[in-house]
Amino acid sequence: MIHLVKILLGFYVLLGVLAPFIANDRPLWVAYQDGSTSWPLFQKEVSSEKKLHRVVRAPIPFSADQITSLKNRYLPPFSRVQLDDRSVRHWLGTDRLGRDLAAIMVHGCRKSLYIAVLAMGLALIIGTFLGGLAGYLGNSSRLPWYVIVVLLSLLTYSGYLVFALQSYWLALTAFSLAMAIAVTAGIRGNQTGWQIWLDAFVMRAIEVFNSVPLLLLLIAASSIMIRPSLTGLGILIGVMSWTRFARFSRAEVIRIKEQEYVTAAQISGENSRAILSSYILPEAAPALMVVFIFGISSAILLESTLSFLGIGLPIDEMTWGSVLSQARGNIRAWWLALFPGLGIFFLITCLNFLADHVQDRLRRG
Amino acid sequence: MWTFAMRRLAWAVPTIAIILMLTFLLTRMTPGDPVLYELLRSEDIDQPLEISSDRYAQMSRQLGLDKPYFYFSILPSNVPSSVVTDQSVFRSMFQFWAERCTNRTAAQTLIADFHDVRNTQSSTDGMNMVIAHWQAQDYSSTQHIELTDKERNLTTRVREVALHNRALLSYLPSVRWWGAENQFHTWLAKAIRLDFGKSRDSNESAALRLWYALRWTLVVNVLSIGIAYLLAIPLGMYRAHTRGSRFDRWSGLILNLLYALPVFWLGSMLVVFFSTSEYGSWTNIFPSVGIWVSYPGDSFMQMMARNSGQLLIPVITLSTSLMAYISQQMRASAMEELHKTYVLHLRAKGLSENQVLWKHVFRNASFPLITMLAGVLPATLGGALVMEVICNIPGMGRLMFDSVLNQDWNLVMLVVLAGSLITVLGILLSDLAYAWVDPRINLKER
Numbered sequence: 001m002i003h004l005v006k007i008l009l010g011f012y013v014l015l016g017v018l019a020p021f022i023a024n025d026r027p028l029w030v031a032y033q034d035g036s037t038s039w040p041l042f043q044k045e046v047s048s049e050k051k052l053h054r055v056v057r058a059p060i061p062f063s064a065d066q067i068t069s070l071k072n073r074y075l076p077p078f079s080r081v082q083l084d085d086r087s088v089r090h091w092l093g094t095d096r097l098g099r100d101l102a103a104i105m106v107h108g109c110r111k112s113l114y115i116a117v118l119a120m121g122l123a124l125i126i127g128t129f130l131g132g133l134a135g136y137l138g139n140s141s142r143l144p145w146y147v148i149v150v151l152l153s154l155l156t157y158s159g160y161l162v163f164a165l166q167s168y169w170l171a172l173t174a175f176s177l178a179m180a181i182a183v184t185a186g187i188r189g190n191q192t193g194w195q196i197w198l199d200a201f202v203m204r205a206i207e208v209f210n211s212v213p214l215l216l217l218l219i220a221a222s223s224i225m226i227r228p229s230l231t232g233l234g235i236l237i238g239v240m241s242w243t244r245f246a247r248f249s250r251a252e253v254i255r256i257k258e259q260e261y262v263t264a265a266q267i268s269g270e271n272s273r274a275i276l277s278s279y280i281l282p283e284a285a286p287a288l289m290v291v292f293i294f295g296i297s298s299a300i301l302l303e304s305t306l307s308f309l310g311i312g313l314p315i316d317e318m319t320w321g322s323v324l325s326q327a328r329g330n331i332r333a334w335w336l337a338l339f340p341g342l343g344i345f346f347l348i349t350c351l352n353f354l355a356d357h358v359q360d361r362l363r364r365g
Numbered sequence: 366m367w368t369f370a371m372r373r374l375a376w377a378v379p380t381i382a383i384i385l386m387l388t389f390l391l392t393r394m395t396p397g398d399p400v401l402y403e404l405l406r407s408e409d410i411d412q413p414l415e416i417s418s419d420r421y422a423q424m425s426r427q428l429g430l431d432k433p434y435f436y437f438s439i440l441p442s443n444v445p446s447s448v449v450t451d452q453s454v455f456r457s458m459f460q461f462w463a464e465r466c467t468n469r470t471a472a473q474t475l476i477a478d479f480h481d482v483r484n485t486q487s488s489t490d491g492m493n494m495v496i497a498h499w500q501a502q503d504y505s506s507t508q509h510i511e512l513t514d515k516e517r518n519l520t521t522r523v524r525e526v527a528l529h530n531r532a533l534l535s536y537l538p539s540v541r542w543w544g545a546e547n548q549f550h551t552w553l554a555k556a557i558r559l560d561f562g563k564s565r566d567s568n569e570s571a572a573l574r575l576w577y578a579l580r581w582t583l584v585v586n587v588l589s590i591g592i593a594y595l596l597a598i599p600l601g602m603y604r605a606h607t608r609g610s611r612f613d614r615w616s617g618l619i620l621n622l623l624y625a626l627p628v629f630w631l632g633s634m635l636v637v638f639f640s641t642s643e644y645g646s647w648t649n650i651f652p653s654v655g656i657w658v659s660y661p662g663d664s665f666m667q668m669m670a671r672n673s674g675q676l677l678i679p680v681i682t683l684s685t686s687l688m689a690y691i692s693q694q695m696r697a698s699a700m701e702e703l704h705k706t707y708v709l710h711l712r713a714k715g716l717s718e719n720q721v722l723w724k725h726v727f728r729n730a731s732f733p734l735i736t737m738l739a740g741v742l743p744a745t746l747g748g749a750l751v752m753e754v755i756c757n758i759p760g761m762g763r764l765m766f767d768s769v770l771n772q773d774w775n776l777v778m779l780v781v782l783a784g785s786l787i788t789v790l791g792i793l794l795s796d797l798a799y800a801w802v803d804p805r806i807n808l809k810e811r
Contacts, residue, residue, distance in 0.1 A: 160439050160538045163394075165464075165531070208380045211789045301627055305751055308629050309766065324630065327637050328654075328755060334644070337637040341630035349625040 005353045012109060012347055019110040023060035023103035030055050061088055062100035064107035064318050072098035074333050093335040096326050099318065101335060105343055108320040112347070115234040116299040120292055122238030127245025128288065129179065134202035134246070135253030136276060137186060144193040147185045154178035187272040202250065206243045218306060233312045237299055248291050252284040259283075290359045297351035304344050320344050366800055370793065377789040381782070386435075388781045389549050392774040393434045399772065400425040401454055418484060422452040429551055433543040436550065441535035445473040449541070455479070458499055464535045465526050475522060482519050492516045504528055552778065562775035564768075571775045574764065575783060580665055581760035582753070586745050589680045590738070593687035598734070600688075601695025602722060605703060605730075608696075617696075623689035629751045632682045636755060640678070651677050655757030679752035683745060694737060699730040732802050736795045743788040 021028065024041060031037045033051040061083070062068070072081055075094040080087055092101035143151075155178050161171035186196075218236065256262060257280065265275050306312045307321030320340040327337035404416055404424050425431045433449050440449070444463040451459060459479075463472035482492065495507045495516070504527045507520060555562065561571040604613045635651065642649040652674040659668055669676075702708065703726060711721045750762025757763070761780060768776035 156439075157538070161536075164439060164441060164538065165535065204376070207376070208383055211377070211380050211785055211792065212384055297625075304627065305629055309751065309754060321629075324633060327633055331637050331641055332643055334637055337630075337633050341627065341634065344627050344630060345625060348627070349622060352621070352625050 002353070002357050005350045005357070008346060008350045009354060012350070013113065015106055016110040016113040019106050020058075022058055023062060023064065023100075023106040024058040025061060025063040025066045027055045027057045060091070060100065060102045060106065061086075062090075062103040064104045065099065065316055066103070067097050067099060070098055074098075074330060076333075077101075077335050092339050093333070095318075095323055095333075095336060096329065101323065101339060104318045104323050105320070105339060108318060108323070108340065109343065109347075111230055111317070111319050112300050112303060112344075115230055115237065115303045116296045118231065118234035119236075119238035119241065119299045119303075120295040122235060123242040123295060124245050124288070124292055126239070127242035127247075128249045129183075130202050130205075130242070131246030131249035132253050132276070132281070132284075133183070133186060134199045135250035136257060136272070136280070137196070137198050139195070139197050139199045141186055141196050141198060142191065142193040143185055143196055147181065148194055148196075151178050151182055154181070183273075187276065199250075202246060206246055209240070209243045212240070218302075218312065228312055228314050230313065230317065233303065233306070236312070237302055241295065241299070244291055244295060245288065249284060249288060252287055253280055256280050256283050286358070286362055290355050290362070293351055293355040293358065297348045297355070300344065300351075301348060366797065369800075370797060373793050373796070377793070380789065381785050384785045385553075385778065385782060386549065388778060389552065390434065392772075392777055393548070395772060397772055398454065399774075400428060400430055402772070403428060416454065418453050418480070421454060425452050429548065432551065433547045434549060435547055436544070437540055437542050439538045439540050442537045442539035443467065443469050443472060443532055443534040445469045445476070446541055447473060447476060449543075451476070453480075455496075455500075461502070462523065462526050464531050465529045467532050468534065471526075475526065478519055479523075482516055495520055499523070499527075502527075556778075556782075561779045564776050565771060565773035571779045574776060575761070575779050578759060578761045578764040579783065581758055582746070582749055582762065584669065585676060585679050585683070585749050585752070585758065585760060586742065588676065589683035589687060589749075590741060590745060592680065593684040593691055594734070594738075596684070597688045597692035597695055598727075601692040602699055602727060602730075604692070604696045605699035606718070606722060608700060617693075620689040620693055623685055624693070626686060628682055628686055628748045629755060631685065632678060632752050632755045635678050635682065654678070654755070657757075675756065675758060679749070679756050679758060682752055683748050686748070687741065687745065691734065691737065691741075694733055695730065698733050699726055702726045702730045732799065735798045735802050738795070738798070742791045743784075746784065746787065 015022065020041065026040045028039065028041050029037065030040055030052060031054040033053045068081065068083060072090070072094050073096060075081070075090050075098070077091060077093040079090050079093065081090065090100050090102070092105065094100055095104065154174050158171040158174035158178070161167050161174060186198075218240065262275060262279055265279055270279075304319065304321035304324070307317075307319045308325045310322065310325060313319065313322070320343050323336060324340040324344075327333055330336070400421060401416075404421065422431065431450075431452055438449055441464050443466055444460060448456060448459050448463055459472075459476050462475060463469075466472035466475065483496075491510045491512045494510050495512070498504070498507045504524050507524070512520060552562070559572070561575075563569070564571050564574050567574070600616070604616060607613055636654050638644055639648050640651045640653055654675070657675065658671045663671070708721060708726060711725055712718075716724075746761070749760060750765065752758070753760040753762040754766055761783070764776065765780045765784075767773075768780065
């Protein structure tokens with residue numbers, strides 16, 4: 001069973017990574033009659049003057065956003081159409097505007113995986129950072145007042161850069177700088193300065209984020225994104241779902257901190273950073289992976305729900321969810337309901353099975 | 366227990382306040398000008414440029430939009446305060462220029478000159494064309510338009526500024542304090558008195574529209590949660606009882622698959638395949654989606670009785686995925702109980718298997734189910750949202766969805782408030798229920 005799951009997941013990942021090679025309206029490789037060859041896939045322009053000799057095309061000779069002809073709207077699976085001078089099949093049919101469903105499926109897989117991995121990567125970084133630090137330092141760490149002032153102003157400034165100036169890279173730089181200062185200063189463990197109620201603060205923040213009606217807020221937030229994009233949606237989902245990692249890594253760090261080998265390391269004079277990075281984090285990592293896999297599956301679900309509702313992504317960005325929503329408009333087009341749904345369903349099921357499997361392995365030791 | 370509840374409720378206040386502030390600011394940052402919308406709707410004006418500044422200012426005062434958004438604003442320090450308080454259609458254009466001016470005075474003069482040209486000279490057609498270009502952020506193709514000297518002068522200056530990169534000074538923020546005279550405060554002051562304003566297009570109050578929608582959502586949620594529990598408890602108990610059997614294994618696999626089934630997919634499939642006779646005569650099981658029968662003067666109950674068929678698909682869909690989740694939990698917690706020694710004792714005492722299961726094991730195994738009940742409510746709210754959109758049920762999710770698309774911010778704020786209240790109360794209730802069922806839980810330590 002688990003082998004089947006792994007093979008399927010590998011298939012999905014391959015599909016996502018190789019999407020442009022699998023479904024593309026441009027030929028992969030062309031040999032002209034004068035003997036020269038080219039890879040149109042990687043070029044902006046394809047010279048049309050030269051006579052073609054041999055052409056290697058992608059298995060699905062359509063792009064996800066390619067509208068061949070409005071005559072080809074809502075074609076059922078296996079229909080044969082004339083494209084230029086070739087006869088090609090729409091293996092999975094076409095959608096409302098005559099786009100090829102198979103191509104949309106392949107590229108939709110790529111988009112879903114991209115958003116989910118981006119979102120959960122972000123959530124993993126923020127959540128593990130905050131949760132781990134809160135668990136390790138508790139409420140007793142102290143920082144000199146000027147460090148606190150610098151930290152707070154850097155954080156506020158990065159918010160300013162995002163909301164007032166929309167310069168995201170600068171904001172990211174300021175944010176990372178703040179995090180670096182926080183880690184360096186926090187782990188060193190000062191004895192003087194202001195007491196930081198880090199644990200209490202993080203717990204409160206988790207509570208606040210958990211009582212946000214997520215879907216409602218995402219609808220409100222994504223409707224105002226100035227330029228909706230895949231990356232924007234990924235970041236939004238990531239920022240909203242860091243709490244699952246924070247809660248988990250906090251609990252893990254607190255558990256591991258009490259282990260004897262950590263105490264031994266503390267007594268033998270290892271500094272806190274070494275303890276955190278080489279004693280505590282590796283121990284917590286496998287368990288975090290389980291949360292990560294579950295997180296990926298729920299991010300995919302969330303993304304497809306949002307795009308099903310037509311929220312958060314540009315209208316011309318075709319994903320599994322958005323093509324599925326077209327089935328509501330034309331009840332006869334059963335293929336629009338069936339195939340994208342199957343794609344989402346199998347991906348989520350496989351991820352859940354994998355996570356369960358890893359969890360079982362961990363529990364058994 | 367009461368002190369715990371009070372403390373949690375006290376913490377809920379800042380939580381909800383933060384959520385509301387965030388939503389409020391998000392709604393104000395949306396592209397689209399509500400004053401312009403209202404003006405274009407109420408009068409027969411087609412062109413934004415035909416609106417006089419006085420009319421615009423009057424309308425924005427009337428809507429309460431002439432004030433700053435929040436208690437304070439953090440703006441680039443070369444942007445003059447007048448951009449925040451300025452009452453004209455061109456506000457976003459001004460901000461764009463101001464961020465490129467080297468200092469605040471330069472920006473202020475530019476804006477003042479703009480107003481001057483536009484008002485006193487009652488702009489020429491040429492100037493109107495230029496402004497239309499500017500609104501589309503097109504500053505280079507305005508050179509060949511015929512203008513008066515004064516207008517030409519202004520156009521040159523604007524082009525110089527606008528084609529410039531953002532001034533360095535704009536990276537320096539400056540905080541400006543506006544006091545209680547702001548839009549959020551006005552909204553909050555009203556909301557505390559339970560006045561949530563009017564919905565944008567229909568002249569009904571937002572609270573009334575929320576109530577109409579909430580009824581449907583509650584009916585759908587209560588029905589699907591109830592059905593899910595009714596099915597899941599016996600199933601979970603039976604599977605725990607016959608653990609390892611073929612039935613247990615197969616139903617486990619199926620439930621796992623059902624749990625991974627996206628709610629919106631199952632809903633769409635039911636709508637596509639089973640609401641018409643397109644795919645064979647027997648497939649027309651459910652009534653067509655979104656066709657509501659109602660007569661004027663119907664009460665809510667009559668309305669529901671007439672359209673109960675409409676609720677079938679959402680209730681079936683929601684309760685299926687919930688049932689899968691709950692019965693897995695039920696099985697897990699019943700299994701845990703069955704391994705305990707008191708079960709052995711009960712069996713040795715000669716109790717029938719039914720009595721052991723339902724009288725003793727079930728009672729102990731039901732703790733997590735009770736806590737889940739409150740946690741499930743906010744989760745189903747999300748699922749119900751999607752189902753309402755699919756099946757066209759006029760519930761809360763549909764309301765939120767439509768009001769965001771209509772930019773009906775009064776309604777959006779109210780729905781977010783209601784949603785977060787339900788979530789916070791749900792979490793609180795689940796904690797309290799846990800302590801109530803299991804007296805060993807010490808809430809003070811939490």
